[in-house]
Amino acid sequence: MAELLAVRHLVKHFPLRQGFWGRQGAAVRAVDDISFNIAENETLGLVGESGCGKSTAGFSILRLIEPTSGEVWFEGENLPALSPERLRTHRRKMQIVFQDPFGSLNPRMTVERIVEEPLLNYEDLASGQRKQRVAEALETVGLLPEYMTRFPHEFSGGQRQRICVARALVLQPRLVIGDEPVSALDVSVRAQVLNLMVRLQRQLKLSYLFISHDLSVIRYVSHRVGVMYLGRLVEMADVKTIYDQPAHPYTRALLSAVPLPDPRRRRRRIVLQGDVPSPIHPPPGCHFHPRCPEAMAICREEPPRMRRLAAGHRVCCHLYNDHEEWIVQPPASRTEIRLQPQDKGESV
Amino acid sequence: MLSITDLVIGFHTPRGTIHAVDGVSLSLDEGEVLGVVGESGCGKSVLALSVLGLLPQPPAFVAGGKILFRDQDLLKLPGDAWRRLRGNAIGMIFQEPMTALNPVFTVGNQLMEVFRVHRNLGRAEALRESVEMLAKVGVPAPERRVKEYPYQLSGGMRQRVMIAMALACNPDLLLADEPTTALDVSIQAQILELMIALKEDMGTAIMLITHDLGVVAEMTQRVAVMYTGRIMEEASTVTLFDNPLHPYTLGLMGAIPRADATFETEALTEIQGVVPGLGNLPPGCHFAPRCPRVMDVCRTEVPPLVAVAPDHRVACWAVTHG
């Protein structure tokens, strides 16, 4: 599969107000050096607990917030280095759907205005053509064209989320970032929106970065999954490997903690002690060591390096120090090199 | 131990009267864990608040039914007797601990208050018990935490403090309304373990309200499925998951991804349409407009909750007469 997006060493630190903690240079290390690819027509799931930096990663990729450092290659260009004008031409191909279908729609705009707004910003169309495109987008997400004149409050949560998806699709993007797109929805409605996203991916050959804290949703929608903890990627692999052979102690604990809808299955839960530490002063060494059931002496001192367990499976944990290091390859879209599957850095 | 019969709770709203709980009958044995599941707005919290005597009256009012707790009719209880019961025999945990904790008092003050009022302990003793209780629910550095205010704690920590307060009075019945919904999975696991320990060590009966079928499967012995104020199906947990009968229950189960399913292997089942507002419910079965098995009778007659097996009750015309 051809690479669509390549994120390299992405970092986002939010500086704290100076003197706030009585020290200079302190920052929330929301995203701390993450690298990955998303291929065409692929869904990458990004999972982790509250505050681990999932949304910040998504926003930095779109440059909705300015990353502190790092590269985001999309269609052969490095977005953080682009001028605002160049950025515009790429950004229309990357859209985002937010968690809150209630807060993210302007209550005073009709559905038509909401969905046509990106067209007004990016395309120079006659009003008839615009209306046509809006109607198409609504139809794609299963909403009737006659809804165009209605206002958001007249719709249910699931319908509002469809409106958000229509707004994201009207510019015919290649990548859609879903930041907890179904987390605020009731179970019965969640299924409608998930099925819709799957159908659209098939129809429109979309790629998704699907952000969620819900491990069962991530499992259902993703081809590959990255697990984040305190701003870092701790493990990444294809979905089957992550769920069937999780390697990182954090991934294992998370998976064992999810209650399964099967009363006959009694698993041993790995209960992590304590809370996620503050990203302002993350623990030294491995960020996870204070809660890790497997922590060793070295974990308290040295940050683990990313190791390669198998093709496409990498993990950042001292338990795997006998494995070779994972080498972050330059993005294929820049070098025009298509890496072979047996290469070390086949898919990041 | 707890027996709710034909409970109807109404609300006076500007648009008229609605019934948030509409003829609910449920019972809970000593030491049992009963799950109540349903989507947002189906009346789970109103049900719990009515057992606790915490409904805001008005706008809420009891339009009918009985709540017996060990043969006392709770709905006839005077206010202060109810308060005493709440502190002693019945404990509670809510989804948002901030609403239950008083922001202007330290954690220690609030916990000590429970010990002093309900167990008649002196100051020093109450403090010692408080620290011990915090340690028991897994709050690290409890000696320091007792001096802190609720806002200084993380969500999981606050939830543990609330559990500590519920435990402090050693209740026979615990009402837990979405106790882990706002928490991360790893913190949820801690809280669930705590509740299991509570049940096993002290024999506390628990009514666990949640919309998470996974939590239900792991925690409960019996489940009631609610929809727009009514119970649609009730069964032992194993039976409900093995043999769900009500079309709404089936819809809910199909809507969550099964453990080994991916979008490539199967689509999720959708329940058509949306949950109707309580102001314009259909006559007959509330689920009729969304139901794949709807029959004529469903649109006009309310289906009664009928026992189809000793541990299994269903309110559906298609199941009982289809």
Ligand SMILES: Nc1ncnc2c1ncn2[C@@H]1O[C@H](COP(=O)(O)OP(=O)(O)OP(=O)(O)O)[C@@H](O)[C@H]1O
């Ligand atoms: N604008 C900001 N200023 C300062 N800190 C921020 C800002 N935005 C996010 N953070 C912090 O960065 C960290 C990562 O936040 P982020 O919202 O990316 O996490 P998340 O994984 O999306 O969490 P959630 O699951 O709760 O949405 C958190 O500690 C958060 O408090």
Ligand SMILES: Nc1ncnc2c1ncn2[C@@H]1O[C@H](COP(=O)(O)OP(=O)(O)OP(=O)(O)O)[C@@H](O)[C@H]1O
């Ligand atoms: N104070 C109130 N005034 C009017 N209506 C109310 C009031 N409190 C609750 N209701 C209504 O009663 C119904 C049931 O509410 P309840 O809070 O019990 O739902 P729930 O099942 O707990 O939902 P959730 O899963 O969102 O917590 C809702 O439709 C709500 O609008």
Ligand code: SF4
């Ligand atoms: S590096 Fe050490 S502390 Fe970190 S996850 Fe691995 S074993 Fe645990």
Ligand SMILES: [Mg+2]
């Ligand atoms: Mg987020």
Ligand SMILES: [Mg+2]
């Ligand atoms: Mg509720």
